[in-house]
Amino acid sequence: MLRRLLVALTVAGLAVDAFVHFWLASTYDAVQGTVSQGTLFRVEALVAILAAVLLLVRPGRLTAALAALVAGGGLVALVLYRYVDVGQIGPLPDMYEPLWYAKKSWTAVAQAVAAAAAITLVVLGPTAPADVSPDASTG
Numbered sequence: 538m539l540r541r542l543l544v545a546l547t548v549a550g551l552a553v554d555a556f557v558h559f560w561l562a563s564t565y566d567a568v569q570g571t572v573s574q575g576t577l578f579r580v581e582a583l584v585a586i587l588a589a590v591l592l593l594v595r596p597g598r599l600t601a602a603l604a605a606l607v608a609g610g611g612l613v614a615l616v617l618y619r620y621v622d623v624g625q626i627g628p629l630p631d632m633y634e635p636l637w638y639a640k641k642s643w644t645a646v647a648q649a650v651a652a653a654a655a656i657t658l659v660v661l662g663p664t665a666p667a668d669v670s671p672d673a674s675t676g
Contacts, residue, residue, distance in 0.1 A: 538599070539661070540658065540661065543654045543655075543657050544592055544593070544654075544658065546643065546650055546654035547589070547592055547604050547654040547655045547658065548592060548651075549647070549650075549651070550608055550651025550654065551588055551589040551592075551604060551647075552585075552586075552589060553608075553644065553647035554581070554582070554585045554608065554611060554641060554644055554648050555581075555585040556582075557640050557644045558581045558582035558585070558644070559578070559579065559582045559669045560640065561578055562576075562578040562582070563575060565577075565578055567629070568632065569629070569661050570625050570629050571627070571628030571629075572593070572628050572629065573629050576584065577630075582638045584607050585608070585611070587633075588600070588604040588608075589604070591603060592604050592655075598658070598659050598662055601655045601658035601659045602655070602659050603655075604651060604653075604655040604658075605652050605655035605656045605658075605659060607651075608647075608652040609648070609652040611644070611648045612648035612649055614632075614654060615645055616645070618633055618634060619636075620635070621633070622635075627657075628633050
């Protein structure tokens, strides 16, 4: 029951992450490096969807770890570029944006919830085997 709730929280957080990134992508197409920030937003959205689907189809430590990396990595990038003017790094554009707004806040909360739930799934590990009593096996 707890694992199902944690999977649901992780998937919901990744879904919000994907939705908001797709929603905002065209707004950030003008922020250019070798790759636009809009393109990076679309990639983030697709990776979040992939991680959510994999966790739904095959819940386990590996897929939970992938979900934790996607959500946690997105959250780290969001907070980093909110507070630090990193500048352009190689092909990545300068994504510094020193403000909070509703969609950014929704994404941060969703990524934090998804990352925390996914990390908890990694720590808990796979479900325990069913308790089989000797009486049950004899019929």
